[in-house]
């Protein structure tokens with residue numbers, strides 16, 4: 001999958017967050033790092049049309065995201081930083097089923113997909129739990145399950161490990177290494193990027209470093225640590 005930022009400017013409350021960003025991403029595992037407030041979440045939200053550029057264009061496989069939001073949103077699975085923004089139904093299974101209805105008409109097949117995804121994340125026991133009884137980490141995992149189960153063509157995860165204990169963090173990393181689809185991860189958890197193809201550092205309104213993790217991560221720690 002090819003994502004292109006073409007001279008993208010993005011502002012919030014008249015403050016420039018991204019200034020004339022030109023970027024092409026086609027790698028399979030992409031890490032996005034940078035200081036707090038640098039614009040990482042803004043950058044990824046431009047990819048599925050949750051935010052609109054002030055000027056310039058973002059394209060996903062050649063499609064202008066703003067003009068083709070509906071198509072692009074079906075292709076780009078997005079995990080929000082806060083799982084409460086993702087889970088809308090009161091019970092885990094219902095929430096996942098709702099998202100799947102667009103993709104799978106047969107209820108039995110949807111049920112199988114839900115259970116296999118939860119099992120893959122090692123949280124099958126949460127299937128029938130009311131969402132309000134889940135811990136923060138469990139909600140983060142359920143939100144991830146809702147994204148994974150629809151098998152999007154590109155996965156974008158915004159700080160997916162912040163609430164996870166070591167076991168589930170490692171589980172997430174191993175799932176990321178197994179899935180076929182490309183995945184972008186915004187994170188402050190630098191060790192998880194070791195095996196990634198490319199790491200981008202967002203700061204000062206653009207990309208200030210870009211390359212393989214063994215080069216970019218130590219540079220970032222030196223500059224911003």
Ligand SMILES: Nc1ncnc2c1ncn2[C@@H]1O[C@H](COP(=O)(O)OP(=O)(O)OP(=O)(O)O)[C@@H](O)[C@H]1O
Pocket residue numbers: 012013017034035036037038039040041042043
């Ligand atoms: N809804 C909003 N309204 C106004 N300003 C906002 C809004 N959301 C974010 N901002 C501002 O935009 C800037 C970029 O925020 P963004 O969330 O993209 O940064 P980030 O790099 O993801 O930060 P973090 O690492 O802290 O999550 C910040 O200065 C932030 O305060």
